[in-house]
Amino acid sequence: MAKQVQPSLESFLQAGDTPQPRPDEVAKTFKRRSVNIDLQKSIQLLDDAVSPSVNRPVRTPRSGYRHVNYTPNRLDSRFNTSVKDVFVFTPAKTKEGDELRTQNISPVLPILTTTQNMEFTTGIDMTEDLTQSNLTFLADGDPGLKASSGLYEDFMSAMKRCPAPHQVMDLLSCYEMSCSELVTKLKKLQKGVTRNQPKLKRTVTTLGLLRGELETWQLVKSLYKDRLETEAKDDDMNSNDEGLLTKVWSLSEQNITSHLYEKDRLVRQSQLVIDWLEMCAAENLDTWAENVKMFVDQPVSWENSLHHLQKMKQGLRATTERPTISEMDPDAPHRQRKPLDDLDKEDERLLLKCLFWCLRAGQLDKAQELCHICGQPWRAASLEGWRLLHDPNYYSYSSAGDGKQSSVEGNAYRDVWKSVCWRMASETELDKYERALYAALSGNLESLLPVCVSWMDFLWAYYKVMVDIKVEQEIRLHRHVTRTLDSMPPEFWDKMLEPQEIFKEIGASVDEAVRQESEHWYHLIQKFVILGDVPALINVMHSWLQNRKDYLPQHLLRLMVHIVLFLKSIGHVSKEDLCEAIIEAYVADLIKSKRKSLVAHYVATLRAPAQVQWYASFLEGVEETEERQQCLVWAEEEGLDVAAITKAVVERVRDRETTALPPENSLAPDVTVTAEDRAKIDAIDWLVFDESHRSEAMKQANAIMRAFIAVKKHLAARQAFEKLPTDSIDVIYRQWHLQTGTGELPVEDSNAIREYMCMKAYLDAVESFNDWFSLYHQGRPAKPSVGSEGVASFTDRVALEHKMKQYQMEMERWRHSLRQQTRVTKDRIYNVLLFADGGWLVDAEEETDMDEVRQRQMSQLRKLHLPALCLNLHNVLHSSEMYADAVQIADVIASEHHQLYQDFDTESLQHLLGQISRSSRCLLDENKDPLGYEVV
Structure with missing residues (x-):
């Protein structure tokens, strides 16, 4: 205020x-x-x-963990930048081990940022404006969604650049860098538009999700770098531990602490967690600290109280009636039980809050710098006593070779200082932030928790106290001293909690907001990463898919998948089925969002059967020819089984149910091809792109044609037939010869070619019959008609005679065309009825693994169409007055060589014989016997 x-x-x-x-x-x-x-x-x-800030920059912090200085380190020189430099900073690639800092969030809507948690911000003017392209970008649509659209490709590219197991840390760095760059970009977009715009609400949501993801990748990188590097070293360290515990070695608290970090994985990784939590908090610190210096900096402390004392010394009337301190030493307010001036009290509260959050961000040197700037060097000195004792003269000579002794580092009476800090933190009359400041340095958890407002703050407090206790315990156990160390109160040792207990206590916090944050997506992932509980992590992520699959943000799903893939790459994964389900959910999301270039890469991480089914499902929705070819190229690049996938695509498409019913006349023209039919026909294209798949293309085309012919969709069947290139048979022989060096095809390929020829014969017969039917019923010339009154004049009679001659000529041409078309139709139908080597749709060779479904379909097609073909052949011959040929159909059906009668049922056979008998009567009318022979 x-x-x-x-x-x-x-x-x-x-x-x-x-x-x-x-x-x-x-x-x-x-x-x-x-x-x-x-x-x-x-x-x-x-x-x-004190107003909410709009943005915070992303900065590059120190690398590695700070295990020697288990309390906050000195401020890195890279943080000494101006406010302007902070906000125009663009992250670049860092050196190996460097990490990026970002804001702390609570990654479930509504998103709570660290700015809200720390209760401090600034309204400082931003110095970097949006470019014209960004302004156009904002006008086009939701800036958050558009800006983050490229992140999916970035993650896939990172996986391709770092595929080897030894590159996993580089891979995590790529993930981190991609998220960091996008967070920076979204911050620029966010500050370029007003907050009440609907578009910006989704941008803020996306920014919060990406902040949580960035922090998670930073944590994973930090912890797993240590875990992978030290798994094989811990046993050797423990076995040689006693050899290092020498008397000289134990004189240095730094040596004792360093050895503790080297031998104790839990302490070392707990410090990494603390470093990560401080790194996340540091991002919000710099700008606010600048404002604190702007309003609190002064040559002396409590300047307003000092001014009142100066006035009273000069005999002037005070500006306030309330008594204030009469002495200016740091302990005066507590010793005299008198307050400071109201303005000084407000400045003091603001300064103490800033000092605590500097400590929370791991920047104790910045806190000391503020103390000096604000006229409180005594407080800066009070924050210095945590440093561990180390006398380098015991271990090395002066580097200059001049025989001079090096300065002793740290506080020889750190135990006394720490005991005093504990008592200060327990003093209820002090400001809560002042108590928390010294509580963090002395391990007083009870005084530290009241100022923590977020899940990450609570986690930092618990872990900092845990590490502090373990370090203190180790120092008191091994340090060689000539005096008795000042003891810590019993309450100090009572907070020796294990990580599982820490998370349990945070989850049961009295603060409802903290309890809710404990169940947030990113915090749960971070929790199990810290605990190293991979099975629990997989379980909880899989449970989100089951319970809220349609509500999971895409960025969260992407994080889940890449965590699973990272764990698989280092061999730490468990529950393979659940991991597969998580990856499949991401693949489904990529397909749904039409990120076609990414699907093949992530499908390749699945098991082989799932690869075929998922990529086939994806290809079903690809319709453009060029896109289909490109999708197959991507599949080949990722090592997928393209042949099995394309086969599965065609099978999935052709197995779709259809509601079409066959027409009554089996050979009637069918000019309707539905969208479903077209999809099945176009599916053959998947198998035509590669000549090595031509054999399978023919088999699938045959299956599709069988389905069409079964419902008498002859036009659709013809289009399916024409989908196969005309040289398909030659290609099949050539491909087989290239593979085996022999020209003899396998039985199944040979039968497929035979079936393909059967389909061609049948479709040719249908087309020929349709042409004859059209010519007979529609192509017959119309006879000139004479009016009811007859021909009235000579001119009319001449005209009529001319028309009659023209009609007779056209009639003769029609009869000639009909005879030719009849012969063609007769030949083509007989090609089907008398198909060589066993008959139409009968395999010449028996396959070892016979496809029973195919055999049943071909048998049904013979029973359905051969009787109809015979009947239609009779109609063609009888209508063309070729009665003898029509009667001969009976001989063909009765022949034991072809055994066509087996495909007739009783009703169809009786009907055909009845038609043949009609032709026999016509022969008798022509003075021939019933079989068409001349009567002698």
């Missing part, structure tokens, strides 16, 4: 003479009572200091 200084200024002006400030020590009171001061502007600046 802004500070109201106007009443103090008025009362101060009424006091008469005003003491002149010293040139080098201009108190804040004098600054604020300047005649030219813009009071409203000052209030606005104060409001801005």
Whole structure:
């Protein structure tokens, strides 16, 4: 809240003479009572200091873990940047081991940022504007979705660049860098538009998800780098542990602590967790610290209280009736039981809060710097006592070779300092942030938790206390001292919690918001990563798919999949079936969102049967020819079984149910090809792209044609037949010869070619019959008609005679065409009825593994179409007055060589014989015997 200084200024002006400030020590009171001061502007600046910030930059922190200094390290020089530099910083590739910092979030909507958790922000003006392209980008659609669309390709590219197991750390760095760059981009987009725009709401949501993902990758990278590097070393370290515990070695607290980190995996990785939590918090710190210096910096501490004392010393009336401290030493407020000036109290509270969050962010040196700037060097000194004792003179000579001794590092009486800090943290009269500041340095969890407002704050507090206790225990166990160390209170040792107990206590926190955050997606993933509980991690991610599959954000699903793939690459994965389900869910999402270029890569991570089914399912929705070819290229690049996949695609398409019913006349023209039919026909294209798949293409085309002919869709069957290139038989022989060196095809390929020829014969017969039917019924010339009154004039009679001659000529041409078409139709139908080597749709050779479904279909097609072909052949011959040929059909059916009668049922056979008998009567009318022979 802004500070109201106007009443103090008025009362101060009424006091008469005003003491002149010293040139080098201009108190804040004098600054604020300047005649030219813009009071409203000052209030606005104060409001801005506590207003929510829009963005925080992404920065590159130190690499590695800080195990020697288990409390916060000195501030890296890279953090000494101006506010402007912070906000225009663009992350670049860091050196190996470097990590990127980002904001702390609670990654489930509504998203709670660390800015909200820490209760401090700034309204400082952003110095980087959006470019014109970005403005256009914002106008086109949701900026968050568009900006993050390329992240999926980035992750796949990273996996392709780092496929080997020894490149897993590089892979995690790529993931981290991709997320960091996108977070930076979204921050720029966010600050370029107003917050009440509907588009920005989804952008903020996306930004929160990506922050959580970035932090998760940073944690995974940090912990698993240590786990993979030290798995084989821990046993050797433990076996040689006793040899290092020498008397000289135990004189250094740094040596003891370093050895603890080297031998104890739990302590070392717990420190990595602390470093990660501090890294996440550090991102929000710099700008607010600058504002603290803007409003709190002063040459001396508590300048307003000092000013009151100076006025009282000069005999002037105080500006407040309430008594304040009469001495200016740091302990005066507590010793005298008197308050500071209200402005000083507010400044003190703001400073203490900033100091605590500097410590929370692992930047103790920044906190000490602020103490000096704000006129409290004594407090900076009080924060220095945590440093571990180390005398380098015991272990090495001066590097300069001059015989001079090196300076002793750390605090020889750290135990005393820590005991004092514990008591200060337990002092209820102190500000809660001051208590928390010293509680974090002394391991006082009870005083540290009240200022923690988020899940990550609580986790930091518990882990920091746990590591502090373990380090203190190790030092007191091994340090060689000549005096008795000051003991810590019993409550200090009671908080020796294991990681499982820590998460259990956080999950049962009295703070409802923290309990809810404990169940957030990203925090659950981070929890199990910290615990190293891979089975539980897989279980919880799989449970999200079952319970809220349709509501999981795409970015969360992508994170889940890549965590699973990372664990598989290092051999730490378990519950293979659940992992497969997670990957399959991501593949389904890629297919749904039409990210076609990514599908093949992630399908390749599945088991072989699932690869075929999922990629076939994906290809079903690809319709354009060029896209189909490209999808097959991607599949080949990823090592997928293209032959099995394309076969599965065609089978899936042709197995779709159809509601079409066959027409009554089996050979009637069928000019309707539905969309379902077209999809089945076009599916053959999948097997035509590669000549090595031509054999399978023919088999699938035969199956599709069988289905069409069964429902008498002859036009669709013809189109399916034409999908196969005309050289398909030659290609099949050539491909087989290239593979085996012999020209003798396997039985199944030989039977497929025979069936293909049967289909061609049948379709040719159908087309020929349709042509004859059209010519007979529609091509017959119409006879000229004579009116009811006859021919009235000579001219009309001449015209009629001319028409009759023309009609007779056309009639003769029609009869000639009909005779030719009849002969062609007769020959083509007989090609079907008398098909060589066993008959139409009868395999010449018996296969070892016979396809019973195919055999049943071909048998049914023979029973359905051969009787119909015989009947239609009789109609053609009888209508063309070729009665003898029509009667001969009976001989063909009765022949034991062809045994066509086996495909007739009683009813169809009786009907055909009845038609043949009609032709026999016509022969008798022509003075021939019933079989068509001349009567002698």
